[in-house]
Amino acid sequence: MSPRELVVLGTASQVPTRYRNHNGYFLRWDEEGFLFDPGEGTQRQMLLAGISASKLTRLCLTHFHGDHCLGVPGVVQRLSLDRTGHPVTAHYPKSGQHYFTRLRNACAFHDVADLREEPVDGGGRIAVGAFGSLEAHRLDHSIDSIGYRLVEPDGRRFDRQRLSEFGVTGPAVRELQADGVLRVGERLVRLSDVSEPRRGQRFVFVMDTRLCDAVFDLADGADMLVIESTFLDEDANLAADYGHLTARQAAHVAAQCGVRRLVLTHFSQRYPDLTRFHDEAAEVFDGDLVVAEDLARIAVPKR
Numbered sequence: 001m002s003p004r005e006l007v008v009l010g011t012a013s014q015v016p017t018r019y020r021n022h023n024g025y026f027l028r029w030d031e032e033g034f035l036f037d038p039g040e041g042t043q044r045q046m047l048l049a050g051i052s053a054s055k056l057t058r059l060c061l062t063h064f065h066g067d068h069c070l071g072v073p074g075v076v077q078r079l080s081l082d083r084t085g086h087p088v089t090a091h092y093p094k095s096g097q098h099y100f101t102r103l104r105n106a107c108a109f110h111d112v113a114d115l116r117e118e119p120v121d122g123g124g125r126i127a128v129g130a131f132g133s134l135e136a137h138r139l140d141h142s143i144d145s146i147g148y149r150l151v152e153p154d155g156r157r158f159d160r161q162r163l164s165e166f167g168v169t170g171p172a173v174r175e176l177q178a179d180g181v182l183r184v185g186e187r188l189v190r191l192s193d194v195s196e197p198r199r200g201q202r203f204v205f206v207m208d209t210r211l212c213d214a215v216f217d218l219a220d221g222a223d224m225l226v227i228e229s230t231f232l233d234e235d236a237n238l239a240a241d242y243g244h245l246t247a248r249q250a251a252h253v254a255a256q257c258g259v260r261r262l263v264l265t266h267f268s269q270r271y272p273d274l275t276r277f278h279d280e281a282a283e284v285f286d287g288d289l290v291v292a293e294d295l296a297r298i299a300v301p302k303r
Contacts, residue, residue, distance in 0.1 A: 004029050004201070004300040006226065006263065008292045009038070009045035013230050013244075014067050015269045021045050021294055022067045023266060025226060027203060029150065029300075032057045032131045035075065036148070036205050036226075042071030043078055049295050053078040054085070058127070058134075059115075061092035062207040063145035064099040073106035079113035087114040091126060091136070093144040094119035120146055123214075132200060137218050139209035141243040147209070147218045152200030157303075162194040198303060207266060210240060211249050219257040223301045226292075227253065228266035229277055235270075251281035251289075259285075260301045265292040 009024030016022050022039025026046070033055040035042075046053065053075065061069055079088060092100050097119050104115070120126055120136045123146065127134040132152040139145045158173065166189045168176055176182040182189045204222040206215055208230075219225050230244040239246050247264055254262040262285055264277050271277070278291045290298055 004203075006203075006224065006298045006300065007049050007051060008265065008294060008296045008298065009042055009049060009051075011265045011267055011292045011294055012039075012067065013228075013266045013268050014065075016040070016067075017269050019294065020267065020269075022070065023207070024071060025205070025265075026051050026056075027150075027205075028055070029131050029203070032129070034058045034060055034150070036060045037062055037068040037207060038071030038075050039067045040070040043074035045295070046075075049297075053082050056084070056088055057086065059088060059090040060134075060148055060205070061090075061096075061100070062139075062147065062205070063093060063141060063143055064096040065143065065208065068207060069099070069103060072100070072103040076104055076113065076115060077109045079115065080109060080111050084113055087116050089127065090115060090117045091120055091134070091148075092117075093146055094121040095144045135218075137214040139206070139214050140212040141208045141210070145208050145243075147204070147206040147214065149205075149218045149222075150203040152202070154200045155198045156191060156195040157198040158195045166194055168194060201300060201303060203300060208243055209245065210243050211245060211253075215245075215253055216257055219253050219259055222257065222259045224261045224263060224298075225254055225257075225259045226263045226265060229264040229281070230266050230268050232271065232276055232280055247277040247280040248284055251284035254281075254287065255285045259287065261288040261290065261298075263290045263292050263298060 007026040010021030012020035023037045024042040025036040027034040123137045135149040136146045167184045180191045201223045204225045206227040227250045229247040229250040231239040231246045233246045233248040
């Protein structure tokens with residue numbers, strides 16, 4: 001099975017800096033590749049991170065401010081240049097469909113990629129596949145913005161010793177998993193006899209928003225929460241005015257929702273020292289806390 005990890009392509013908010021590219025986040029999830037909010041320069045960041053455009057299966061935009069979407073033309077054209085041989089699905093707020101059309105057709109190129117648009121109107125479950133289910137919730141920003149929640153179905157973990165004790169081996173294990181019961185000789189073996197529940201993983205992506213109920217709904221029980229923390233608490237008034245979160249607010253969400261790994265990102269250029277984001281968040285959240293850096297690779301916590 002392929003690893004599940006987040007590759008951070010950029011951490012800057014509205015204005016990139018010498019050390020922070022515009023937004024961009026690539027989530028490797030088994031055989032799927034989710035690209036979230038590719039800002040300007042994402043194609044080059046993918047090259048530096050060793051990520052081929054052919055690994056992309058879904059393009060997910062939270063909203064249509066430039067730092068979250070100006071990389072779309074380059075990524076879309078690269079899909080055609082590399083002759084990506086599988087469909088790529090694009091999700092974005094339906095109210096911004098005209099923006100996506102302009103980005104997709106920003107200039108002349110030989111368009112041969114199979115890019116399928118599935119705009120999000122409202123919220124709830126928007127896609128289902130081998131990866132699990134992808135949900136979207138409307139957030140509170142200055143324009144329409146959505147957050148994403150990726151949910152793996154709950155499963156079961158087999159106990160090898162119990163399988164051996166009950167004489168279940170080889171293809172019989174798969175048969176037991178599919179049917180729930182299996183006859184082995186004179187004994188009827190139930191799935192619960194040789195396995196225990198295994199909770200599916202949950203990945204959540206929250207960008208530009210004020211604090212609202214949807215943020216908590218998205219983050220509930222997340223194994224990894226990637227969330228904007230544009231401002232520090234000393235500038236909470238600016239955060240509210242412009243529709244953003246502070247590091248303290250993001251940490252409060254993580255603490256209240258039982259998040260396992262909190263990843264802060266989307267930092268304003270006014271803050272050269274990111275250790276302050278860590279310190280502020282750590283006052284509220286005592287779990288696994290990561291302040292994202294460009295080109296970092298952050299593993300999704302194991303089940």
